[in-house]
Amino acid sequence: MKLASHYNKASVIISVSVLLVSGLIYYLIINHIARQQLDNDLSEEVEEVIAYVNLNHRLPKQVEFDEDLTSFSKTQVNQYDTRFFDTPYANTKENKTEAGRAVSALVNVNGEKYIVTIVESREDTEYLIQIISAITLVLTAVLLGILIITNRFVLNGLWRPFYGILDQVKWFNVADAHKITSAETKVDEFNDLGDALSKMSARVTTEYQGLKAFTENASHEMMTPLAVITSKLDMLIQDETLKPEQFVQITDIYSAASRLSRLNQSLLLLVKIDNNLLQDTEKLNIKNIILEKAQQFHEMIINKNIQLDVKLTDLEIHASRYLIEVLINNLFSNAIRHNKNSGDIKIVLSAERLQFQNTGDPDPLQQDAIFERFYKGRSSDGTGLGLAIMKNICSLYQSDIKYTFKQGMHSFCIDFFKNT
Amino acid sequence: MKLLIVEDEQTLRDTIEKYFTEEGSICEVAGDLKTALKKIAVYEYDCILLDIGLPDGDGFAILEYLRTSGKNECVLIISARNSLDDKIKGLNIGADDYITKPFHLAELKARLMAIVRRKTFGSNSLLNYNEISIDLLGRNVTVNEKVMVLTKKEYDMLLYFIANKGKVISKNAIAEHLWGDEMDMLDSFDFIYTHIKNLRKKLMELSGKDFFATIYGIGYKFV
Numbered sequence: 001m002k003l004a005s006h007y008n009k010a011s012v013i014i015s016v017s018v019l020l021v022s023g024l025i026y027y028l029i030i031n032h033i034a035r036q037q038l039d040n041d042l043s044e045e046v047e048e049v050i051a052y053v054n055l056n057h058r059l060p061k062q063v064e065f066d067e068d069l070t071s072f073s074k075t076q077v078n079q080y081d082t083r084f085f086d087t088p089y090a091n092t093k094e095n096k097t098e099a100g101r102a103v104s105a106l107v108n109v110n111g112e113k114y115i116v117t118i119v120e121s122r123e124d125t126e127y128l129i130q131i132i133s134a135i136t137l138v139l140t141a142v143l144l145g146i147l148i149i150t151n152r153f154v155l156n157g158l159w160r161p162f163y164g165i166l167d168q169v170k171w172f173n174v175a176d177a178h179k180i181t182s183a184e185t186k187v188d189e190f191n192d193l194g195d196a197l198s199k200m201s202a203r204v205t206t207e208y209q210g211l212k213a214f215t216e217n218a219s220h221e222m223m224t225p226l227a228v229i230t231s232k233l234d235m236l237i238q239d240e241t242l243k244p245e246q247f248v249q250i251t252d253i254y255s256a257a258s259r260l261s262r263l264n265q266s267l268l269l270l271v272k273i274d275n276n277l278l279q280d281t282e283k284l285n286i287k288n289i290i291l292e293k294a295q296q297f298h299e300m301i302i303n304k305n306i307q308l309d310v311k312l313t314d315l316e317i318h319a320s321r322y323l324i325e326v327l328i329n330n331l332f333s334n335a336i337r338h339n340k341n342s343g344d345i346k347i348v349l350s351a352e353r354l355q356f357q358n359t360g361d362p363d364p365l366q367q368d369a370i371f372e373r374f375y376k377g378r379s380s381d382g383t384g385l386g387l388a389i390m391k392n393i394c395s396l397y398q399s400d401i402k403y404t405f406k407q408g409m410h411s412f413c414i415d416f417f418k419n420t
Numbered sequence: 421m422k423l424l425i426v427e428d429e430q431t432l433r434d435t436i437e438k439y440f441t442e443e444g445s446i447c448e449v450a451g452d453l454k455t456a457l458k459k460i461a462v463y464e465y466d467c468i469l470l471d472i473g474l475p476d477g478d479g480f481a482i483l484e485y486l487r488t489s490g491k492n493e494c495v496l497i498i499s500a501r502n503s504l505d506d507k508i509k510g511l512n513i514g515a516d517d518y519i520t521k522p523f524h525l526a527e528l529k530a531r532l533m534a535i536v537r538r539k540t541f542g543s544n545s546l547l548n549y550n551e552i553s554i555d556l557l558g559r560n561v562t563v564n565e566k567v568m569v570l571t572k573k574e575y576d577m578l579l580y581f582i583a584n585k586g587k588v589i590s591k592n593a594i595a596e597h598l599w600g601d602e603m604d605m606l607d608s609f610d611f612i613y614t615h616i617k618n619l620r621k622k623l624m625e626l627s628g629k630d631f632f633a634t635i636y637g638i639g640y641k642f643v
Contacts (some may be wrong), residue, residue: 223500224429226522231435234525237588237638247637254592261522265502278504296599299611322504 004155008148015147019140023133030132034125035101039084042103045070045118046082053109069119072107080106080115089121098123161185165194172201174208176276215271219264226264229257259383266385269326270373273392278320286315286324286416287349293328294347297336305342312349317416323393330386331356331412337382338410346409352416357409364405371401421445421536422464426456426479427471427498436469439525439587440532453477457485460493467494467536469528470515472506483513494535498523524593526584533583549582551627563626573598574619581631581642590639616640 001009049070052060059072069090082105089100102119161183168180180201182194233250236242242250272278290312294301301308317324335345335358343359369375371391374384390412394401398417405411423440427433428451437447448463450456453476460468460482468486472479479497486493495515499506502520510518516535519528537547537556547554553562559575561568570578580597581589591609598612620632633641 220500223521224432227500228429228431228435230522231432231439231525234590234593235435235439237590237635240588244637247635251590251592251638254590257522258592258596268502280504303610 004151004159007155008151011147011151012144015144016140019143023136023140026136027129027133030129034129038101038120038122038125039103042084042101042118042120043082045120046103046105046116049116049118050105050107053107057110059107059109059114071117072114073117075106075113075115077106077113080104082106086122087119089119089123091121091123099126158187161187161190161194165190165197169197174204179205212271212275215267219268219271222264223261226257226261230254230261233257263383263385266383266389269389270385270392273323273389273396276396278323280320280322281318282321283316284319284321284324286317286328286354287312289321289324289328290347290349290354293325293332297332300336301345304336304339306336306339307342307344308347309344310347310349312347313351315349315351315354315416317397319397323396327390327393327414330390334358334386334412335410344409354414354416355411356413357411359408360410362408365403365410367403367405370403421466423447423532424450424456424459424463424465424468424493426450426453426468426474426482428452428474429471436525436528440529442586451475453479453481456482460485460491461489464491465493467496467532469532470495470497472497472499472501472510480509480513483510483515487514492539494532494539496528496532496535498528524590524596526580526587526589526593527597529587530580530583530597534579547579547582549585552578552582552623554579554582563623566626568622568626570619570622571615573615574622577615577619581640585642588635588639588641592639594639 049060060070082103084101084103087100087102089098090096091098099122100119101122102117104115104117107114107116164183165180172178172180180194180198182191182198185191185194233254237247237250290310294308294310331354335356338360339345339358340360344357345359346355346357348355348357366375371387373388375387376382376384391401394414400415400417402413402415403411404413421444423445425433425436425440425447427436427449430451433449433451437449441447448459448465450459453474456468456470456474468482470479470482483495485491486495497507497510497515497518498521499510499518500521507518516538517531519531545555545557547556551564553565554560555562561570561575561578576598577594580594591612594612594616595609598615616632620630623629623631631642633643635641
């Protein structure tokens with residue numbers, strides 16, 4: 001839930017409860033005042049009755065007291081406290097029963113004791129209370145509405161720079177040159193946040209660029225000494241006085257030099273993919289590339305007596321030919337290199353998915369670690385960068401690569417995001 | 421053949437010079453852009469081996485110079501950068517081929533021979549080596565006027581060995597030539613052995629002599 005919603009929720013709950021409680025108190029007070037007013041009226045009526053009796057020495061006729069119902073009943077009690085109570089009021093004019101308030105008191109008429117009861121309609125005060133309650137409710141509703149709307153608009157407006165910054169942070173990528181910029185706002189906190197983030201992003205980007213430039217330069221600088229080693233070896237083997245044992249050692253040096261050179265090239269390729277430097281995209285038919293590569297790897301497949309089973313449908317994507325070839329190349333070379341003799345390779349290409357399955361090691365690989373740089377399997381003699389390169393190529397083209405192990409088959413599955 | 425090697429790394433320059441110097445070939449060297457430009461202005465070369473990263477400027481300047489002065493030397497770029505942009509740039513402004521460091525001298529030689537041959541195709545597309553005659557346009561090989569049928573790899577290998585005749589070539593160099601460096605799975609050299617065996621047999625059948633000498637533990641020599 002958003003901060004604004006949290007705030008909105010809290011403020012609405014508090015406002016509603018405060019308004020309800022105050023409404024209730026308001027109602028009780030009004031009710032109390034109205035009742036007291038009624039009771040005062042009734043007391044006056046009783047006094048009027050008593051005054052009438054004292055003056056005329058007889059009970060008044062009922063009609064002489066306007067709307068109120070007055071009744072007298074004879075009693076033997078000498079002591080009777082005047083009391084007020086709620087009772088129904090029979091409205092004879094409108095022929096209905098309304099809520100009423102009554103008073104009963106003792107009247108002494110020429111030595112005879114009567115209890116006088118006066119009932120007054122409460123209709124008017126009830127009506128008043130209803131009106132007041134209605135107004136209170138309407139006001140509450142309007143207030144709430146206004147509160148919610150202002151919260152929404154004012155808060156959204158206030159938080160807009162924050163979301164602007166957040167969006168930039170979300171899309172921030174150290175690899176591209178785009179920096180986080182802070183727009184000037186009225187809120188100091190957001191200004192500080194924007195400034196801090198823009199400084200941080202600038203620093204991170206600079207350091208990342210420096211690191212990349214270092215990787216690239218280091219890799220390039222290593223190429224010349226490697227060329228010296230290789231060419232010196234090429235000259236050395238021309239010497240016919242060397243013994244076979246020495247040649248075997250020279251072969252090992254050759255292999256180490258070429259491995260170092262491949263490692264360097266892989267590192268450089270990773271830097272290039274990270275920097276998105278290979279932007280020569282064209283329309284490629286994955287099926288054709290797989291068939292070409294299958295041809296290139298034919299000898300190695302035959303040599304290991306591997307059964308190759310391909311099911312391919314046409315799939316066209318826009319990508320760099322070089323990178324897609326590297327990708328397919330790595331898939332093939334892994335499937336062959338880590339295969340057993342007389343094993344199987346199954347390649348399935350559908351409209352969105354490419355799957356390479358191969359037999360090999362009976363145990364699954366570490367699913368979460370294999371795409372890490374320099375991860376190497378138990379029997380791997382590669383650079384340890386092949387899978388990292390594949391992963392990076394896939395993410396460059398918004399595709400997903402996953403490893404699974406089922407029924408003795410190691411499977412690499414690429415879901416192509418078709419950006420054609 | 422007259423060659424100019426433009427390379428700032430002295431050891432590499434000397435090694436290339438030594439490998440390329442043979443009967444009928446003259447190698448000259450330049451360690452920087454200034455010397456190279458001076459030599460190119462005065463002499464004619466069949467081919468220039470050009471390192472792009474030079475201490476006093478980049479090698480593209482030499483390509484520009486060749487183009488503007490209407491010279492027709494073959495240029496083989498040697499670069500430490502395996503960058504597509506550099507490659508395209510180089511080839512666009514007149515280089516004939518591009519090779520990335522590190523490389524095998526045999527590969528360099530084969531590439532150089534290929535571009536020199538391509539430049540002089542106009543007059544003659546036939547390459548003769550002893551009894552072997554290769555029609556480079558039609559990719560036909562005859563030995564003692566008898567047609568020899570070769571697979572693509574065997575044909576590539578034959579050209580490669582002829583370009584490096586008399587030199588010991590390591591299995592590593594042959595593997596890289598045949599499969600390129602992207603196939604990093606050639607720890608077993610069985611494949612090379614099979615191809616060489618086949619080519620050797622075919623040549624023997626038609627010429628009656630063995631062109632290959634096996635140098636135990638390291639590779640082969642074409643004689």
